[in-house]
Amino acid sequence: MTSSAEKAQLLTPAAVQAAYSLIQPYVHRTPLLTCKTLDTIASTPQTPEALVGTPFEGNHAQALALAASTLNVPAYIVMPSISTPSKIAGTRSHGAEVIFSGSTSVEREAVVAEIQAKTNAILVPPYDDFNIICGQGTTALELEAQYTEQAGTKTLGAVITPIGGGGLNAGVATYFSDKQTKVFGAEPSFQGADDCRRGLLAGKRVEAVSTLTIGDGLRTPVGVLNWEVISNKKKVEGVYAVTEEQIKAAMRLVLERMKVFVEPSAVVGLAVCLFDEDFRRLVEQEGGDQGWDVAIVFSGGNTTVEAIGKLFG
Amino acid sequence: MTSSAEKAQLLTPAAVQAAYSLIQPYVHRTPLLTCKTLDTIASTPQTPEALVGTPFEGNHAQALALAASTLNVPAYIVMPSISTPSKIAGTRSHGAEVIFSGSTSVEREAVVAEIQAKTNAILVPPYDDFNIICGQGTTALELEAQYTEQAGTKTLGAVITPIGGGGLNAGVATYFSDKQTKVFGAEPSFQGADDCRRGLLAGKRVEAVSTLTIGDGLRTPVGVLNWEVISNKKKVEGVYAVTEEQIKAAMRLVLERMKVFVEPSAVVGLAVCLFDEDFRRLVEQEGGDQGWDVAIVFSGGNTTVEAIGKLFG
Structure with missing residues (x-):
């Protein structure tokens, strides 16, 4: 039996490419959206010059x-x-x-x-699985292609995605592992939902989480194979956590200003860009004179008008 | 002084093109979005094969x-x-x-x-004005360009836009006036907000409206110059009206399934496509064997999470 560490070796950009070739005829190409208002808010003098977001519909x-x-x-x-x-x-x-x-x-x-x-149905696990990671990594491929269409020869500075079970983040990190683009993760901090961030600090995966964060897609601990990828500093640069109030503030901006309908889980990456001083300082340093474009993956939009009403009522 | 009828003569596709050249460097290109779920709902056997929507941010x-x-x-x-x-x-x-x-x-x-x-400020009127109509008509130009990118040589069958003061509808109709694409308008029916539709039936513009429809961007009567365009059967094929409940149902679909944040006014055109049997029959007849692609202009997204909560609470 192959160990998680060995399996993690096989998670290459080419594996993500192969997954994309398989699914491309059947999937909606999620548009890469930009928003001047969010650019302005995120781009106080010390921060990146542009901010791009990808709404990601699938769960x-x-x-x-x-x-x-x-x-x-x-x-x-x-x-x-x-x-x-x-x-x-x-x-x-x-x-x-x-x-x-x-x-x-x-x-x-x-x-x-x-x-x-x-x-006799075949079990398809939700995140802690080689193929699922490659499939979720195709997000990075679509994102990069559309970024290049819009930005020309400039290289995308960084991508930040939510981390629940970690499949999306591990997949995106796999795709960008042989490229300049840096990958970051974001979690809610409420009731210990930031298990990945805490695990990285302790040098050991946190195996169980019990939280009722409003980011209900992110209540799961990071999977074993995903942890192999995310805890590799060469693949994922850092993981940040945000409060419930920061998630709500970011969500309001995305809904009201960017006009994209998202669930709370979707916007933790944006909340990091807007509110985490450590992340903002890092972007300032790494971006240098040219600045960085930071892409934010929004995943997903599985909520209702009633739930929105309750959250902000 | 030039009469409205004379001014209406000058509203040509070239005038819209000129407006677009002026504003293009400064405006966000509104993406043309597609949604499989809405396609499926709208495309019962007798209806168009695809449905495309443009969220339109400006008021x-x-x-x-x-x-x-x-x-x-x-x-x-x-x-x-x-x-x-x-x-x-x-x-x-x-x-x-x-x-x-x-x-x-x-x-x-x-x-x-x-x-x-x-x-000494210059007054810029909100809709009943030659330049405003041309500017709003640039929506059609962006829409057509993106439709062609996606659909290749196929011609867009029809476009439907909301009608309040009528600038957007008149502008879009101006742009398409020398093309195959047919233009339709949509209004709320609540408390007589369908002044344009009623005016067309009576052969005379309705000059005043008093309505509290949830489509609060559409509470205005159609302007004089806009009426010249919209009442011209060669430019605007027909205007339809929808109920408050139909608007809410369409809005829920756009928010929850298409993941686009819209205000009630935005979705009256979609509500016509989904619920108006006359319109659906017309599309069936006109589309023939090939079917029509119907583009729906969403204008706009000026609402709040609190307002959404109130509407669906």
Whole structure:
């Protein structure tokens, strides 16, 4: 059996490229958006000259449902019964069968085992998996292609993504691992949701997290294989954490000014760019005279108008 | 003095092109977005094969503030004191001075006259004006260019825009007046906000409207010059009206599924595509075997998270 460290060796930019070739005919090209207002707010004299964001629509359940419908095979999605209605509806809209479980991993795995016994279905893990990491890394490829279309020969300075289970961040870091673009991660700090950041400080992965942060997509601890990538300083430069109030402030800006509909989890990277003084100083130093363009991955937009009302009511 | 009918003669595609050349270096290129979910909903067997939308960020106050800051001249924006906080904040963020008035046109004009007397400022009318129509018509030009990038040699079948004062619709219709693409308008029906549609039926412009439709950007009657364009069957094919509930349903879809943050006024065109049986039949007939692509202009996104909460709470 291959160890996580060995598997991590195989996570190369070429593996991400291969994943992209596979999925490209079937996926929506997420547009790279820019916003003058956010540029202005982020670009006080010491900060990067431009700020770009990529709204990223997929969550795992919806992606799996879409893949199954593309392949014309049935999909069974196990979701905690407390999932937000929009996530459930989004998954069902692609034709998948949603099966509810309790919210602990033990409860979830029991339901999964039962379905597998009945249907011989293949389990597709949500983040801690080689192929999933490569697939999520295709975000970086789309982002870079669109950045180049807009910015010409300039090199993208940095990318920041949210970290929950860490698949997206590990995938993006894999793709940029042989390039100049630096990769950062962002987490909520509420009730210890910043397990990745704390793990990096302690030199050891944090295995369990119990938090009710509003960034509900980021309540998971970083996976084992993802940790191999993210804890590699050559791949991920640093991980930062933001408060619930900072997440809400960033979310309001994205909704009201950038006009993009995002869930709280999506904007932790933006919140770091706007509010974390350490990150801002780093950008100032690294960017030098030319400045850096920092791309921010927004993942995702699975929320409802009712949830927005509750959050800001 | 030139009559409105004579002025309307000068509203040509070339005039819109000229306006675009002037503003292009200074404006954000609004992306043409597509959404599979909305395509599917709109494309029951009898309806168009694809649906495309353009979020359109400007309202007049913000556009004027931006123009003034680009030219480095002061701007004084007169707004009703009941304006939404996001509109006020958006305008101020571009450096304009906001001056409040009552909400009737008489109250507003008195404040304007006072400012002009004090400052010699030039009055830039919000919609019923040759140059404003050409400027708003540049929406059509951006839309067409991006449609061609995506659709190749196929011709865009139709465009539908909201109608309040009618500048946007008249501008878009002006640009497409020598092309195959047909132009339609959409209004709320609540409390007679469908003044344009009613005027067309009666063969005479409706001069006053008093409505509290949630489409608060569309509470204005169509302007005199705009009426010249919109009532010309060769330029605007038809105007449709939708209910408050239809507007809310369309808005929820755009926010939750398309992930674009829009105000109620923005989605009246989408509501027509989704819910108006007459329009859907027309599209079916006109589109023929090939089907039509219908582009929907979303204008605008001037709302707040609190307003969203109130609307859907």
